[in-house]
Amino acid sequence: xxxxxxxxxxxxxxxxxxxxxxxxxxxxxxxxxxxxxxxxxxxxxxxxxxxxxxxxxxxxxxxxxxxxxxxxxxxxxxxxxxxxxxxxxxxxxxxxxxxxxxxxxxxxxxxxxxxxxxxxxxxxxxxxxxxxxxxxxxxxxxxxxxxxxxxxxxxxxxxxxxxxxxxxxxxxxxxxxxxxxxxxxxxxxxxxxxxxxxxxxxxxxxxxxxxxxxxxxxxxxxxxxxxxxxxxxxxxxxxxxxxxxxxxxxxxxxxxxxxxxxxxxxxxxxxxxxxxxxxxxxxxxxxxxxxxxxxxxxxxxxxxxxxxxxxxxxxxxxxxxxxxxxxxxxxxxxxxxxxxxxxxxxxxxxxxxxxxxxxxxxxxxxxxxxxxxxxxxxxxxxxxxxxxxxxxxxxxxxxxxxxxxxxxxxxxxxxxxxxxxxxxxxxxxxxxxxxxxxxxxxxxxxxxxxxxxxxxxxxxxxxxxxx
Amino acid sequence: xxxxxxxxxxxxxxxxxxxxxxxxxxxxxxxxxxxxxxxxxxxxxxxxxxxxxxxxxxxxxxxxxxxxxxxxxxxxxxxxxxxxxxxxxxxxxxxxxxxxxxxxxxxxxxxxxxxxxxxxxxxxxxxxxxxxxxxxxxxxxxxxxxxxxxxxxxxxxxxxxxxxxxxxxxxxxxxxxxxxxxxxxxxxxxxxxxxxxxxxxxxxxxxxxxxxxxxxxxxxxxxxxxxxxxxxxxxxxxxxxxxxxxxxxxxxxxxxxxxxxxxxxxxxxxxxxxxxxxxxxxxxxxx
Numbered sequence: 001x002x003x004x005x006x007x008x009x010x011x012x013x014x015x016x017x018x019x020x021x022x023x024x025x026x027x028x029x030x031x032x033x034x035x036x037x038x039x040x041x042x043x044x045x046x047x048x049x050x051x052x053x054x055x056x057x058x059x060x061x062x063x064x065x066x067x068x069x070x071x072x073x074x075x076x077x078x079x080x081x082x083x084x085x086x087x088x089x090x091x092x093x094x095x096x097x098x099x100x101x102x103x104x105x106x107x108x109x110x111x112x113x114x115x116x117x118x119x120x121x122x123x124x125x126x127x128x129x130x131x132x133x134x135x136x137x138x139x140x141x142x143x144x145x146x147x148x149x150x151x152x153x154x155x156x157x158x159x160x161x162x163x164x165x166x167x168x169x170x171x172x173x174x175x176x177x178x179x180x181x182x183x184x185x186x187x188x189x190x191x192x193x194x195x196x197x198x199x200x201x202x203x204x205x206x207x208x209x210x211x212x213x214x215x216x217x218x219x220x221x222x223x224x225x226x227x228x229x230x231x232x233x234x235x236x237x238x239x240x241x242x243x244x245x246x247x248x249x250x251x252x253x254x255x256x257x258x259x260x261x262x263x264x265x266x267x268x269x270x271x272x273x274x275x276x277x278x279x280x281x282x283x284x285x286x287x288x289x290x291x292x293x294x295x296x297x298x299x300x301x302x303x304x305x306x307x308x309x310x311x312x313x314x315x316x317x318x319x320x321x322x323x324x325x326x327x328x329x330x331x332x333x334x335x336x337x338x339x340x341x342x343x344x345x346x347x348x349x350x351x352x353x354x355x356x357x358x359x360x361x362x363x364x365x366x367x368x369x370x371x372x373x374x375x376x377x378x379x380x381x382x383x384x385x386x387x388x389x390x391x392x393x394x395x396x397x398x399x400x401x402x403x404x405x406x407x408x409x410x411x412x413x414x415x416x417x418x419x420x421x422x423x424x425x426x427x428x429x430x431x432x433x434x435x436x437x438x439x440x441x442x443x444x445x446x447x448x449x450x451x452x453x454x455x456x457x458x459x460x461x462x463x464x465x466x467x
Numbered sequence: 468x469x470x471x472x473x474x475x476x477x478x479x480x481x482x483x484x485x486x487x488x489x490x491x492x493x494x495x496x497x498x499x500x501x502x503x504x505x506x507x508x509x510x511x512x513x514x515x516x517x518x519x520x521x522x523x524x525x526x527x528x529x530x531x532x533x534x535x536x537x538x539x540x541x542x543x544x545x546x547x548x549x550x551x552x553x554x555x556x557x558x559x560x561x562x563x564x565x566x567x568x569x570x571x572x573x574x575x576x577x578x579x580x581x582x583x584x585x586x587x588x589x590x591x592x593x594x595x596x597x598x599x600x601x602x603x604x605x606x607x608x609x610x611x612x613x614x615x616x617x618x619x620x621x622x623x624x625x626x627x628x629x630x631x632x633x634x635x636x637x638x639x640x641x642x643x644x645x646x647x648x649x650x651x652x653x654x655x656x657x658x659x660x661x662x663x664x665x666x667x668x669x670x671x672x673x674x675x676x677x678x679x680x681x682x683x684x685x686x687x688x689x690x691x692x693x694x695x696x697x698x699x700x701x702x703x704x705x706x707x708x709x710x711x712x713x714x715x716x717x718x719x720x721x722x723x724x725x726x727x728x729x730x731x732x733x734x735x736x737x738x739x740x741x742x743x744x745x746x747x748x749x750x751x752x753x754x
Binding site: 117181185195242339412417 | 496
């Protein structure tokens with residue numbers, strides 16, 4: 001089922017490898033900036049300050065590691081589910097080049113301070129325009145492959161892939177509308193509260209269309225592949241899909257609760273966020289019920305462990321997220337460390353665990369070999385799990401403590417603590433978070449070594465006995 | 468059915484995505500920033516303030532500082548009057564932020580004198596001992612003004628040639644301070660929100676030496692940055708040999724002196740701690 005079938009798999013290898021490189025960059029930077037928060041002397045202006053590095057961390061993580069591997073698996077999955085080779089391998093090759101150029105340019109320009117300031121849409125207009133070209137090339141290739149497919153029925157994963165392609169396009173184009181002043185400077189086309197509302201419509205739906213639908217596409221494909229049994233309910237998948245992509249787009253303003261945007265927009269966002277629990281948990285149950293009679297595989301099959309823990313974190317994420325969207329709870333924890341704790345459960349727990357599984361599954365097959373070391377993969381699992389839990393739990397506690405201190409009042413109604421008094425209490429938590437990051441990094445390095453060895457062993461075997 | 472027709476599927480998915488998008492993102496343009504909600508006293512940025520704002524964006528200050536005061540006690544008591552949408556009509560992009568690794572800055576304008584900001588940017592921990600803010604001493608370098616006019620035109624902000632000429636010799640730090648002093652200061656909230664102290668004020672801790680250690684600690688945390696650890700004065704005046712009555716000292720700390728750049732501490736300290744501070748201040752004399 002590989003090159004022999006005419007599938008364009010070399011390009012998948014390219015995207016997998018480069019996404020891992022950018023993933024390493026994202027985690028290294030993440031660990032570094034977590035130390036900067038705890039030890040401000042580690043800021044080296046002008047280029048290596050927290051303010052400039054944090055956007056590089058998020059961009060490398062979401063776009064380099066996330067989008068990079070989604071591109072790999074969209075190309076891999078689409079060919080197999082349509083039983084058709086990629087529409088244009090040459091275009092995909094250009095896409096890989098452009099992808100790496102864009103991410104490298106993003107890192108360099110952000111370090112130089114060329115920054116639109118809008119979260120996850122920081123790139124200045126020339127780089128953002130390249131992202132648009134990149135996405136169009138990618139979308140055309142995938143859609144055309146699906147159009148000329150040989151398998152009539154489109155499996156759930158393909159729906160999520162199609163939704164991702166249009167969703168990201170709409171979001172990115174609208175939120176990046178700019179008034180250019182020079183090649184390196186532009187201003188947002190929208191002002192004040194309008195700009196805020198557009199940004200968080202984008203920001204939260206980047207979570208939907210980048211950090212939810214692509215990993216779900218990958219999960220729905222690789223869980224049955226790993227366990228050998230089909231997904232529990234196709235119908236539940238249908239209902240969950242349409243309600244998910246319908247409801248997500250109403251929820252952006254839950255990032256703006258108590259901010260000066262219209263009350264009704266905030267209320268709609270709050271209501272729809274809570275309703276989103278249903279389609280999110282439909283996917284979780286679909287995963288769990290698919291394991292009926294197969295739970296022993298959690299012990300025996302390391303891939304299943306990554307996938308089921310991944311979907312479990314997705315489930316926890318989609319309970320925690322809606323609760324944070326409720327005005328009273330938001331009033332308490334918004335702007336505190338609670339939120340980075342929440343985000344990293346989603347990115348390190350859900351998205352990355354699923355991607356690790358997909359890479360462990362595909363790389364040995366792409367290189368016609370076995371995975372180099374399963375014990376090492378298990379060790380990798382426990383390290384990233386521990387690192388992530390230390391990170392998230394520490395930040396939740398820190399967030400609640402700071403929120404409680406910020407809200408504490410004296411008998412006469414005045415505040416009990418100044419801001420800096422609440423901040424000074426956070427240092428111990430920041431040391432712990434940095435330690436959690438180092439453990440996660442250790443797990444990631446083990447993973448990279450395991451994949452590297454798998455590839456080199458595969459290549460060596462291929463050289464000895466040509467197929 | 469549609470799972471066999473990819474193009475129809477794609478169109479349907481797009482339509483599904485657009486429903487929420489149109490209602491919660493496109494439609495609000497009709498109401499947000501409506502001219503009827505404009506606040507007359509809110510003015511566009513001057514060239515120097517705009518350059519300062521661009522440095523704020525370049526350095527990613529918005530990664531740690533928010534610029535929205537929510538209508539919640541812990542926000543309004545700590546930072547000031549809650550934010551109104553009319554205050555942000557000239558903000559392209561908006562800079563409300565999403566995380567407070569540092570305090571909210573929506574009402575920073577006019578809170579401290581310029582000299583405080585300069586010292587704080589150069590060495591944050593000299594002014595706020597346990598702060599984790601990076602040092603921005605490098606901003607003390609000439610301001611690049613090559614794009615200033617184009618920027619003002621792009622945003623359709625009014626300016627005169629004199630404004631542009633005045634940028635000569637300014638540093639990036641000057642621009643940043645000018646921006647900081649403008650943020651949130653266009654509406655007259657300090658005057659309306661100020662607590663007036665009425666009636667006779669009597670220090671409950673007069674001659675009570677046991678509160679001196681706490682008073683000294685409060686002084687180190689809240690006052691020493693501007694008046695010096697030994698009260699000799701620096702950004703603010705020398706406080707040794709204070710001869711004003713206790714009630715006057717209390718009123719100054721509690722409500723601040725807007726014109727003099729002395730912030731109000733009543734909201735963060737409360738009455739009791741302010742009195743302890745007064746008691747400590749009155750106990751210190753030149754040796």
